[in-house]
Amino acid sequence: MDGPSAPGGRAAARRARERRGRGEAPPADGEPLTGAGAPGETAAPGGRAAARRAAASGRGRRKRTEASPVSAMDGHLPDGEASGGRATARRRRTSVPAAGREGVGGPQPAGAWRSDDEGGHLSGGRGGGYPPAGADVGPYPAGQDPAPAGRAAARRARAAAAGGAEGDRVAARRRRGERPDALRRLVPQALVVAFLAGGTSAFIAGDKTVQLSVDGRPRTLHTFAGDVAELLDDEGMAVGEHDIVAPGPHHDLAAGDQVIVRYGRPVALTLDGERRQVWTTARTVDGALRQLGVRAEGAYLSASRSAPIGRQGLDLDVRTERTVTFMADGRERTIRTNAATVREALAQAGIGLNGQDTTSVDPESFPREGQTISIMRISADTETREEPIDFPTERRQDPTLYKGTEVVVQRGEKGVQRVTYALRTVNGVQQKPKKVSTQVVKQPRAEIIKVGTKARPTTVQGADHLNWGALAQCEAGGRPDAVDPSGTYGGLYQFDVRTWQSLGGSGRPQDASSDEQTFRAKKLYVSRGASPWPVCGRKLHG
Structure with missing residues (x-):
């Protein structure tokens, strides 16, 4: 254009x-x-x-x-x-x-x-x-x-x-005036939308579904807990040292995990007569017996196996089946029993106790596994016997008699008593009689003896100058207690008992002192000379 x-x-x-x-x-x-x-x-x-x-x-x-x-x-x-x-x-x-x-x-x-x-x-x-x-x-x-x-x-x-x-x-x-205002309005809205989107994503990511089983009762939970301990804390569940938590409290939780909690229960268990306190997480008696390793086959239980065990616990008496052997009337009998006493086990074995019959152990004791018990058949009787009673001896001092001189004033007499004994026979063997009673029939009479206290003279006129030491050496070797081989003569000068007592001596000459023996020998010499010592008599003048 x-x-x-x-x-x-x-x-x-x-x-x-x-x-x-x-x-x-x-x-x-x-x-x-x-x-x-x-x-x-x-x-x-x-x-x-x-x-x-x-x-x-x-x-x-x-x-x-x-x-x-x-x-x-x-x-x-x-x-x-x-x-x-x-x-x-x-x-x-x-x-x-x-x-x-x-x-x-x-x-x-x-x-x-x-x-x-x-x-x-x-x-x-x-x-x-x-x-x-x-x-x-x-x-x-x-x-x-x-x-x-x-x-x-x-x-x-x-x-x-x-x-x-x-x-x-x-x-x-x-437009130039409105664009900043529009941007100022859009920026907060965009931030809010972004925050809500991020929070929703975090909410969805943190929420997880787990299964919590408490004492066998499962339930499904939605939780934000990071580990098992936090989950239990959120649920208000306190666990102790006797409780079981699987997996452990510090195990991290993930979606789909299963948490098992078993509360402990106290059981006062009397097992075969022995009482003890144990803990179990089982909810029934049967489960507790299995958990404690108690053999329940044939056992006596104070509670039913299906009985529940609450959180407060239970008293349980268990008597397991045991093998016990009885020896009775010459025969051996073995049984399986859960009896509480030996007497009860005897009844189960068909063995009776009559009269004074008993067992080798206390009949009220608890029968143990593998125990052998003997039955003792006992027969009893009594016997009465008359037995003598020894008389007492009374010794009285007499100043008119020389020392070493004793004179029997009254002879003693024995008394008589009637004694009753219990005779016991165990399995045909008689036991030692047992004295059960005593009755005096005749009282004994005491023997009275006078004992001289007067000083004895040490010299005998006409015999003191002789050599009595040489005679004693020749007759007895100088030994006051010497006795000849026949037992008839004794002492330093070999007196016989009859001669000794005729001279005023008492007892046996070999039991008297050396001075007394010499004194009696001097008296014998005054009356009979050296004839009582035919061999050694010449020593008196030697």
């Missing part, structure tokens, strides 16, 4: 798009046009406004190219016209002379461009398409009279272009 670009023309819109593509700012009103336009061409105020509107509105309307056929014209129509709607486009096209115009597909006949008012699409004759990029759609040169309808349309276009430029500047100022 030779003339200047019409205000709001397509050439201005095209050049605005090219500058926007290169990142340049739209030209100001009255600034010479550069780029694809003719040299020396200046941008009309309406064209510059149209270019700016095209630059501002083209970005917002790119997505409409696929939704509406009108958006397809954004590459050929100025943005101001595109945003103005199809009516502005129709008005501009109706003002363009038909002669000399070229469509997209080549030269078009006059009046070929028209508006499809019903469908809202633009078409160019039979070939369709849009005006060429450089087509003149604005005022015409002097001397060229457009049709009346075209001139009216051109005036309206120029008025619309002038008003549109002012509106664009107002809209731009409004």
